[in-house]
Amino acid sequence: MPTDVSALQLVLTADPALIAIVRLSLIVSLSAVLLAALVGVPFGAFLALVRFPGREAVIVVLNALMGLPPVVVGLLVYLLLSRAGPLGSWGLLFTPQAMIVAQTVLIAPIIAALTRQTVEDLWTEYSDELDAMDVGPFGRITTLIWDGRFSLVTALLAGFGRAAAEVGAVLIVGGNIDGFTRVMTTAIALETSKGDLPLAIGLGLVLIALVVTVNAAAWGLRRAGERFAG
Amino acid sequence: MRAPVTDLPIVLEEVSFASGGVTILDRVSLAFAAGAPAVLIGPNGAGKTTLLRLLMGLAAPVRGRVTWGGREQAASTHRAIVFQRPTMLRRSAAGNIRYALAAAGVPRARRAASAVELCALVGLTGLERRPARKLSGGEQQRLALARALAKEPQILLLDEPTASLDPAATKAIEDVIRKVAASGIKVVMSTHDLGEAKRLAGEIVLVHRGRVIESGSADAFFSAPKTEEARRFAAGELLV
Numbered sequence: 513m514p515t516d517v518s519a520l521q522l523v524l525t526a527d528p529a530l531i532a533i534v535r536l537s538l539i540v541s542l543s544a545v546l547l548a549a550l551v552g553v554p555f556g557a558f559l560a561l562v563r564f565p566g567r568e569a570v571i572v573v574l575n576a577l578m579g580l581p582p583v584v585v586g587l588l589v590y591l592l593l594s595r596a597g598p599l600g601s602w603g604l605l606f607t608p609q610a611m612i613v614a615q616t617v618l619i620a621p622i623i624a625a626l627t628r629q630t631v632e633d634l635w636t637e638y639s640d641e642l643d644a645m646d647v648g649p650f651g652r653i654t655t656l657i658w659d660g661r662f663s664l665v666t667a668l669l670a671g672f673g674r675a676a677a678e679v680g681a682v683l684i685v686g687g688n689i690d691g692f693t694r695v696m697t698t699a700i701a702l703e704t705s706k707g708d709l710p711l712a713i714g715l716g717l718v719l720i721a722l723v724v725t726v727n728a729a730a731w732g733l734r735r736a737g738e739r740f741a742g
Numbered sequence: 743m744r745a746p747v748t749d750l751p752i753v754l755e756e757v758s759f760a761s762g763g764v765t766i767l768d769r770v771s772l773a774f775a776a777g778a779p780a781v782l783i784g785p786n787g788a789g790k791t792t793l794l795r796l797l798m799g800l801a802a803p804v805r806g807r808v809t810w811g812g813r814e815q816a817a818s819t820h821r822a823i824v825f826q827r828p829t830m831l832r833r834s835a836a837g838n839i840r841y842a843l844a845a846a847g848v849p850r851a852r853r854a855a856s857a858v859e860l861c862a863l864v865g866l867t868g869l870e871r872r873p874a875r876k877l878s879g880g881e882q883q884r885l886a887l888a889r890a891l892a893k894e895p896q897i898l899l900l901d902e903p904t905a906s907l908d909p910a911a912t913k914a915i916e917d918v919i920r921k922v923a924a925s926g927i928k929v930v931m932s933t934h935d936l937g938e939a940k941r942l943a944g945e946i947v948l949v950h951r952g953r954v955i956e957s958g959s960a961d962a963f964f965s966a967p968k969t970e971e972a973r974r975f976a977a978g979e980l981l982v
Contacts (some may be wrong), residue, residue, distance in 0.1 A: 641829045643800055645845040645893070646818060655841075659832040741832050741873055 522714035530711065534718050537695040540608055540682065541675040544615030545623075548671055552620045553664065556627025557653045560635060571628065577621035582614075586684030589614040593685065606687040611695070614681040619671035626667035631656045634663075662734045662741075669730050676723055749810035749820040749896055750928060751775040752797055757806035759792050766792045768952045769806070774897075778944020779919065779929035781960070783936065785981050788949040790932035791826070794899045797930060798823045822895035826902040828886035830874035835866055835885050838874045842892035860888040864918050880911025887918055891927075898922060900931035904938060916942060936978060940964060948972050950981055 522530050559571060591597050593605040593613070604610045634656050642652050657664065679697035686693035688702060696715045703712035752774045759767040767789045774780050774797070782790045795801040796808055799818045810816035831838050839857040848856060861870050864884040869877065874885055883903055890898060900919070904912040919942060923929045933939055939946060943960035948971065956963065956972040967973040975981050 637829050640800065640825055641831075644798060644818070644823045645842055647845050651845065655831070
């Protein structure tokens with residue numbers, strides 16, 4: 513049977529091994545996006561609105577961290593979580609939780625940097641009104657995050673795209689253990705090296721479909737939100 | 743019993759303002775007390791907007807001083823401003839007003855009812871749930887007025903509130919301004935529309951090239967202007 517037909521069969525018949533891998537991939541990447549958003553969005557907004565010594569340097573570093581190599585993040589998180597590392601007692605290495613931590617570290621700078629830009633742009637539009645209404649610093653941050661929510665979806669999508677597509681970090685801290693820490697990208701790398709192309713291609717198709725679906729859903733959400741909230 | 747705090751009169755003493763090395767206001771001295779609307783008139787770039795920002799406390803003079811009710815430092819609790827191009831928050835019309843009510847410290851339980859009342863005051867009944875950014879220019883100006891009134895200000899500052907609006911929208915805004923002024927709120931507004939100044943002003947301040955050319959009662963200004971510039975402006979000539 514041709515390779516591409518076998519791949520399609522795996523997808524269409526909802527092969528249990530493939531489903532398990534897809535499920536874990538989604539859990540890890542979406543959890544990482546959620547955690548990174550909880551940290552990155554408020555931090556980005558804070559950076560956009562609060563002036564302090566060294567702010568420019570922080571922005572430069574943050575922007576630079578957007579291009580952080582996944583393997584370096586994987587190595588750092590590995591060193592932190594390894595038995596001899598400062599967080600070794602938590603026993604997280606080679607677990608899905610460690611993969612979530614690594615992906616969170618990887619994408620938090622992306623979400624924070626894009627949030628900073630969005631909020632800073634919005635602030636130039638809103639500053640007079642909010643000043644005139646005597647809105648305090650906390651109120652400004654929450655208002656700008658809320659009013660910039662549709663643009664911030666793009667930041668979250670960028671984070672999700674990066675998390676779902678990376679292989680280096682999750683491979684190092686997850687170990688690619690079958691049935692436990694194997695996700696789509698690590699499985700694709702492994703199956704390709706083993707020569708099992710149908711599974712690799714099937715996973716590739718699912719990965720692409722997932723990224724497209726998530727982006728389409730976010731796009732639809734954004735358009736609907738703009739229509740109803742202005 | 744302590745007298746209620748008031749921001750009136752607002753007094754500017756020899757106030758100058760500059761930005762980027764350009765003098766925008768030059769030794770302006772004025773006083774705004776309770777009473778009929780004061781209208782700042784003058785051509786574009788005369789310094790009217792900067793004057794309103796100083797009155798609001800959004801800008802600080804580089805020389806001279808501004809006092810509100812005799813105080814140099816006065817929180818803007820009793821003042822509200824509507825900008826020439828107000829920014830609508832991304833929520834419904836009523837949501838915008840509720841936001842302003844919350845910022846003004848109005849308890850949550852009273853906000854919904856107050857928002858409906860304010861919408862009615864500015865003629866936006868029926869549009870409460872419409873996204874603010876989807877309203878027309880005139881409706882957005884009225885919403886901005888309602889949002890400013892949410893503060894229950896003593897002084898309402900309006901920066902060219904009818905600029906680029908059609909006659910019907912202009913009339914709707916002017917009607918609200920009359921209602922607001924009749925309720926005892928001191929209105930200080932800018933315009934370069936002489937007709938609007940005649941229709942609304944109790945006092946007139948003619949500003950040109952950052953200086954106050956003439957100020958006083960609107961009747962005196964239009965019937966017997968004291969300066970050549972005022973005479974020309976009142977006659978509808980262009981001041982350049």
